[in-house]
Amino acid sequence: MMPAALPPGAPTDIGAAFARINSVTTPTLDDLKIMVLVEAAGLELYGKLAAGTDNTAVAALLQHNGREEMAHAHRVAKAITALSGEDYPPPSANENPYLTAEIPETPLTVEKLRGLALGEVAGDTLYGTWAANIGNEEAARLFRLNGKEELDHAARLHEAAELLEA
Numbered sequence: 391m392m393p394a395a396l397p398p399g400a401p402t403d404i405g406a407a408f409a410r411i412n413s414v415t416t417p418t419l420d421d422l423k424i425m426v427l428v429e430a431a432g433l434e435l436y437g438k439l440a441a442g443t444d445n446t447a448v449a450a451l452l453q454h455n456g457r458e459e460m461a462h463a464h465r466v467a468k469a470i471t472a473l474s475g476e477d478y479p480p481p482s483a484n485e486n487p488y489l490t491a492e493i494p495e496t497p498l499t500v501e502k503l504r505g506l507a508l509g510e511v512a513g514d515t516l517y518g519t520w521a522a523n524i525g526n527e528e529a530a531r532l533f534r535l536n537g538k539e540e541l542d543h544a545a546r547l548h549e550a551a552e553l554l555e556a
């Protein structure tokens with residue numbers, strides 16, 4: 391499979407891509423393309439997390455989040471089109487340049503779930519900042535929809551943590 395093209399100067403690994411995205415207050419088209427790749431990777435990353443537990447209710451919550459991350463990637467791609475007319479569709483896992491490194495399988499812990507929930511809340515804040523600064527009504531609407539769902543993700547992660555603790 392041909393990997394999706396990384397924008398010029400984009401970080402080559404997903405950790406650095408997250409750091410770049412989190413530092414941006416007014417995203418450029420290249421930042422938005424990186425976000426498409428990071429969000430699209432979320433489906434696989436949540437799937438890997440879900441595979442780390444035999445608690446089916448916990449796994450279902452994580453898989454729900456993962457599906458919505460791919461939906462977020464599609465919304466960011468729509469925002470790119472609204473802003474520029476350019477088509478930058480979210481890649482599948484085996485075409486995603488941020489999923490070329492082996493994802494280590496680590497045991498699922500309550501601490502990990504609570505930590506990820508903090509990241510999801512930060513994701514809502516980030517999308518809110520982008521919505522306020524992007525200067526395009528359609529893109530702002532799409533960013534706000536994503537942000538609201540990042541809060542849902544945090545809630546599911548806390549729910550999953552409570553199920554693991556029970």
Ligand SMILES: [Fe+2]
Nearest residue numbers: 429458459462
């Ligand atoms: Fe997301």
Ligand SMILES: [Fe+2]
Nearest residue numbers: 459510540543
């Ligand atoms: Fe999320």
